Amino acid sequence: MGHMAPQWLRLREEAYLRKLLTSETYTQIPPWDSSFGPGGSDEWILHYLGIALTTFYNVLSSAMAVVRRHRCYARGKVQAPGERGKRV
Numbered sequence: 001m002g003h004m005a006p007q008w009l010r011l012r013e014e015a016y017l018r019k020l021l022t023s024e025t026y027t028q029i030p031p032w033d034s035s036f037g038p039g040g041s042d043e044w045i046l047h048y049l050g051i052a053l054t055t056f057y058n059v060l061s062s063a064m065a066v067v068r069r070h071r072c073y074a075r076g077k078v079q080a081p082g083e084r085g086k087r088v
Contacts, residue, residue: 012018020026035042 031038034040036046037043
């Protein structure tokens with residue numbers, strides 16, 4: 001499975017999210033008003049949660065890349081580094 005670029009994704013014409021984005025209605029709606037919202041006393045929690053989830057995603061995706069690479073080496077699809085030029 002190859003890399004999927006954002007421009008390849010397209011919402012159907014009848015999708016609510018597409019209508020919201022194309023009409024720019026979201027610019028007329030104020031941000032939510034709660035302690036977790038912008039300027040709220042608990043805004044920092046969502047900020048650090050975002051950082052933690054991003055870090056977790058990056059670590060997990062890096063680990064999965066290593067696993068995929070290892071599987072390719074094990075199946076003989078790709079030669080491991082240091083094995084180049086050696087006869088099998």
